[in-house]
Amino acid sequence: MRRDSLFYQLFAQLPQTLFDLLGIDTPEGYRFDSVELKQTAFRIDGVFVPPDPAGTVYFCEVQFQRDNTFYERFFAEIFLYLRLYRSTFADWQAVVIYPNRQTEQESFAPYDLLVHSPRLRRVYLNELGSPDSLPLSLALMQLTALSEAEMPRVARLLAERTHTEAVPRPEVIIELITTIVLYKFTELSREEVLRMLGFTTEELKRTRFYREVYAEAREEGLQEGRLAGRQEGRQEGREEGLQEGLQQGLQQGLQQGEAAVVLRQLRRRFGSVPSELEECIRHLSLNQIEALAEALLDFTHLEEVFAWLNRSA
Known part of the structure; x- marks a missing residue:
């Protein structure tokens, strides 16, 4: 999904x-x-x-x-x-x-x-x-279909190619690689993904994902630091706020994206979706949305979706 x-x-x-x-x-x-x-x-x-x-x-x-x-x-x-x-x-x-x-x-x-x-x-x-001989755009496409066992090696290979090839927008490639891996390994932290891919912090900071989440997380960290009243507290609050903000931003983005895809599948199969059903799906957890996406394969009527939601509740 x-x-x-x-x-x-x-x-x-x-x-x-x-x-x-x-x-x-x-x-x-x-x-x-x-x-x-x-x-x-x-x-x-x-x-x-x-x-x-x-x-x-x-x-x-x-x-x-x-x-x-x-x-x-x-x-x-x-x-x-x-x-x-x-x-x-x-x-x-x-x-x-x-x-x-x-x-x-x-x-x-x-x-x-x-x-x-x-x-x-x-x-x-x-x-x-082979991904090492394909254009980077096609190798990225192929990366989405790899297993968890294969993905880290190929992701590192593609990341290295941004250094050795004339890539017009390397930050875009890095962002896409990072996003694909984060979608696959949702249980990993940002630092673990960085180590897996061999990216430097500076490279990640150039991605849109980092900039959007960092702006909010930095403000939270600074606010927490001010309340602590000491320089050490400010530094600790900033780093903890950044880490928490990145993780929350990723999870929220995954949840919203998954909900949008499920709703699109429902519209394809059953036509319009009642507003109350759409609202209910948008408030499901990420695990519930993924379970619903699997269950949709067996549904033939919209009423089955309502029944599934009632059972899940």
């Missing part, structure tokens, strides 16, 4: 990733977005909009769980978009990203012709090759 937001960040920060997958030079002027088609509550994970109507619009979907109705929904979303925004493009191309072939649905009927046509490109991350 977390990978939706990870890939959104990856495409938003490094939009050339899609074109690296397709093996073509990155065209200029493309705008990446996640587009909701409100008439049917459909949402396409990624739409790369051309800068002028003579260009090609690219649809990108990340699919890490088997869904035997995926192509039915995906093509419905695409053709609805084509109808609504026909004046903004001249051609279209679709890309689906899987961790491996086993995740793809078993039967393509009645969409065999579209699935096997040049209109659709299916990408299997475990078949892209």
Whole structure:
């Protein structure tokens, strides 16, 4: 479930990733977005909009769980978009990203012709090759699909490549690597992740994640230090506030992101979601949201969601 937001960040920060997958030079002027088609509550994970109507619009979907109705929904979303925004493009191309072939649905009927046509490109991350030889953007994408045993080694490798290669925005790469690892190893502290990746404190300080959390945590630490009334107390309060703020910020961000993904899955499957149900889901703990995300795979009616929430309460 977390990978939706990870890939959104990856495409938003490094939009050339899609074109690296397709093996073509990155065209200029493309705008990446996640587009909701409100008439049917459909949402396409990624739409790369051309800068002028003579260009090609690219649809990108990340699919890490088997869904035997995926192509039915995906093509419905695409053709609805084509109808609504026909004046903004001249051609279209679709890309689906899987961790491996086993995740793809078993039967393509009645969409065999579209699935096997040049209109659709299916990408299997475990078949892209070795991360040390891939472009950094693709290696980052591959990193999201690795196991806990493999991830630390590959993450360190990618971090080292930001020092040895001509990377235009190394702080973006470092931020994405850190975010991916923190999503995978939620039980680790910031210091433990730093040691795992071999990042210096200065490198982490350049990431947006650190800056946003540090600003609030620093203020809390200073306030606590002032109340202590001694220089030693100020220093201790600052460091404890920073550590607590980072951990709280990470957990809150994970909880909010997971809740948003679960709500999107509910809208895809059942249409609109009652406001009281949405409010209840947004107040679940991270563990409860993850449990609900797993349970959703077996639900066929919205009433089952209400029943699940009542049992959990």
